[in-house]
Structures are given as structure tokens and as C-alpha cells.
Amino acid sequence: RKEVEQDPGPFNVPEGATVAFNCTYSNSASQSFFWYRQDCRKEPKLLMSVYSSGNEDGRFTAQLNRASQYISLLIRDSKLSDSATYLCVVILNTGGFKTIFGAGTRLFVKA
Amino acid sequence: DGGITQSPKYLFRKEGQNVTLSCEQNLNHDAMYWYRQDPGQGLRLIYYSQIVNDFQKGDIAEGYSVSREKKESFPLTVTSAQKNPTAFYLCASSITAAQETQYFGPGTRLLVL
Numbered sequence: 006r007k008e009v010e011q012d013p014g015p016f017n018v019p020e021g022a023t024v025a026f027n028c029t030y031s032n033s034a035s036q037s038f039f040w041y042r043q044d045c046r047k048e049p050k051l052l053m054s055v056y057s058s059g060n061e062d063g064r065f066t067a068q069l070n071r072a073s074q075y076i077s078l079l080i081r082d083s084k085l086s087d088s089a090t091y092l093c094v095v096i097l098n099t100g101g102f103k104t105i106f107g108a109g110t111r112l113f114v115k116a
Numbered sequence: 117d118g119g120i121t122q123s124p125k126y127l128f129r130k131e132g133q134n135v136t137l138s139c140e141q142n143l144n145h146d147a148m149y150w151y152r153q154d155p156g157q158g159l160r161l162i163y164y165s166q167i168v169n170d171f172q173k174g175d176i177a178e179g180y181s182v183s184r185e186k187k188e189s190f191p192l193t194v195t196s197a198q199k200n201p202t203a204f205y206l207c208a209s210s211i212t213a214a215q216e217t218q219y220f221g222p223g224t225r226l227l228v229l
Binding site for chain 1: 149151156157158159161204206213214217218219220221222223225
């Protein structure tokens, strides 16, 4: 089982739709969580950190469920510019720190 | 402007040749990382460095080497021992190695001739 798993998609949604991505992690030593966005042939860029209390940044909402070991990203009112791959990132603390990247979920927003 | 730069953007390697990818940051970050990304796959860690003059192997270090002589610089050499080097190479840095957000350079795409 992969340490961080994401549905690869692609998710094809119309403009204005709400779309949700989930990411599961297997190691209970996971301590920090992030969502990154990666455009085609570009570097990943931090979208948002994920906190236990949940956090919102405009149209984006991230949630963490430690009991079930998953994090989620909700995008409301999708824009064409939201089309990208969304990477789930988990940092483990097992004596040393290790960053694990999910393979990403591809999103296409269409007019 | 503060940030991470990588060069070149594209690099072509001949069989049996060693090539070096540059990564420079002016963010005053202690930790730096090298990742490899293959199509449809997640990032895989090659090497990382938590401090100057120190580095550790990641998950796929075979066929690669690094140095960290300066805080700002973390070059990656792809040696002839790396039999499948074609990939997108990403350098990143973070303030420290402990639970810190990583910031990425624009990447180098390596192709084998």
C-alpha cells in the first residue's frame, strides 16, 4: 500500500461546479499536511496547509480527519484556471522528517 | 526577488556522460532537496541536505551524486550509472527540514540522446 494515495482522475467538471478530492495516508506518524497545485510541465506550488480544524482560502477548503487518516480539498465555483494537478503532501515524523508526495489528481474545468 | 532557480531548463545527455543540474536559492533556507518526477507519478526524493556540508540519500539515490558546499547551492550530478535518467528534476528548499513547507524551483527536463 502506498503511503499517500490519491484518485488520479481525471476529474472533468464544468465551470461553476464544486469538486472534492480526497487523499489517504497510511502512517499514523504523519504530522503535517499540505495541498500543492502543479500546472502542466511546471513546478508544484503550495496551495494551502491543512489543519485539524479545517481551513478555508477563498473558494478552497481543506479538511483533515486524523481518525480516518485522510485529507480533503474542496473547490467551489470552479474556474477554467483551476485546471491542474493537485498533489497531496504529508510530512512524517519518525525520528527524522520525511516528506511524501501523492501522485496527484488531475482536474479539467471546461467552459 | 527571493526564490529558487534551476538551470538549464532543458538538458540533453549522451550515453555514458555525466551531467550536472544547478540549483540555487537566496531564501536563506537551511534545507534543500532534489526530486525526480516521471509522467503520471509522484515526486520521488533523490537526495536532501539539512545543512551545509551534509546530505543524505533519499529513496532513489543510485546513479546520482550531490554536494552542499554553500548554503545557497545544491547541485545534482546525474552519472552514467543512472540507466534511465529521462525525467523532470525538481529542486526544493525549506527553512528547516522539520515540518516546513517546501518551495520549488522551475525544474530541469533531462533527455537522453
